[in-house]
Amino acid sequence: MTSVPSPSLAPPAVPEAAVAKARRQLPVRSVVVALAGLFLLLVLVATAFPSLLASGDPSATDPAGALAAPGAHHWFGTDQLGRDVFDRVVHGTRYSLAIGAAATGVGMGAAVVWGLAAALLGRFGDAVLMRAADALLALPGLLLALMVILITGKGVVGTTFAVAVGVAPGFARVVRSQALVVRRSGYVDAAVGLGVPRPLVVVRHIVPNTVGPLLVLATLTLGAAISTGAALSYLGLGAQPPTPEWGAMLTEGQGYLDQAWWIALFPGLLLVGTVLAVTVVGRYAQGRDERRSVS
Template sequence: MTAPDIAAPETAAALRPRMPRPALVAAAAVLALIVVVAIAPGLFTDFSPTATDMRQALVAPGGAHWFGTDQLGRDVFTRVLYGTRPAILLAVTATALAVAIGTLTGLLAALGGPIADQILMRGADVLLALPPLLLALLVIAALGPGTGNVAVAVAIAFLPLYARLVRSEALLVRRSGYVESATGLGIPRPVVIVRHVVPNALGPLLVMAPLGFGTSMLYSSALSFLGLGLQPPTPEWGAMLSEGKSILAAAWWVGVFPGIAVTCTVIAVNVVGRAVRTRFTGRGVA
């Protein structure tokens, strides 16, 4: 048997489109459902997320209230649904701020000269020396509680990671052959940076952003759990977890279902994010 005959089945298998993994399909379906719920939670329930009824306080999950009721008689299922939008918006805002500021910082460090590189990267090292949650708490202590400040705090906690990624990619692209050729042809440096360096340096960042979104949601929920984010009676997953912790033994459903919502969302985002990274970089996430 000749070498082409041996390689033919492997080549055919490589060319055959691979079917999506069940876990990826399930994660994508969960994310699609979460997006729909965030946009229109009223499609799935007729209850108000803030209306109280003390006669229905702490009703166990059942036919009338799928997730039961809390200590004020509010429907937990409805509050979980309406808490989706604030949780998503908070994580999206934090991730967008971290990506935007981290990108600018990384580009300035890579392209602004050795002095700018040393100043910005030593500042990033200082931020990286602190655990992200502790750093976010320090920012909240300086700015005060509130939804916007929580987003800023989470963004500051994670922007050094994006800054270092963009810096490393920008340095690689700047030293590549086609950039040196463009510079040698007399193309102005700003044009080379805008047309070649920036687009190619941002590619890996866009792949990492979905994974960063899941982490931002986790830390945003943690800060809301500590009472630093959105305040009651507006539903938000982290705040609902905080409300349910004191009555967990008597009414487990008040805190468990918001926790399940956070967990499922973060897992789904991470599964999809890992698949995107594998697709565009050819390697998984450690």
């Protein structure tokens, strides 16, 4: 009587080429994320404590030293008024990052109310609120921000509100879809069956489980909010001179590109670097969140 070999319980072999490729990509990705995180840490330090990195006055003028090239005394050179570009770039971090972060926070707050109302008010309320979101999402973000600034007026506050209006509809759709899933979950049905008041069910169960995914999405939206705020300042609608904001500095430096390229180069590099670093960290956080939800 011949014995039948038992099937092997070992996992299927992974091709050696795939393993080698994964090993090569993992250190590179880890280094990129680490560098992005370190850069963001420096940006946060410059935002909270700019005097630690640049002790000079960003608004101090020195006509005799105007348009000085980068050197030992002025690392990033000086602008057309003799102001130190390094001091202005470091202190400008506070304005540029604050506009993007505040706009993202305001947009998230409005989106939570918006999305929850769409998910809980019934079919008619859902249709009205989501069609409004679709109408706003159909417009380019910068164009929508320009339309809002026509109403609110230019300046830091107007720019922040305009960018918030642009990011809120996308957040609202995420909140609505997540709230619909949570509302049909077993623990919500159990709470309702036990007689828990509906407002308490919303606050205790639906809101916490709905807002969580927004925190990861906010890191991805923050980069776009920073760049949109800088674009509005570049157009003269955001922070006004002599405020050391990156977009406003780009506007001031564009007229001197042929003789003092450093006025526009360094704020532009900081802007691009910050947006890229936020995006890299945000995508890494999103990937970890997706892997955690799958496992």
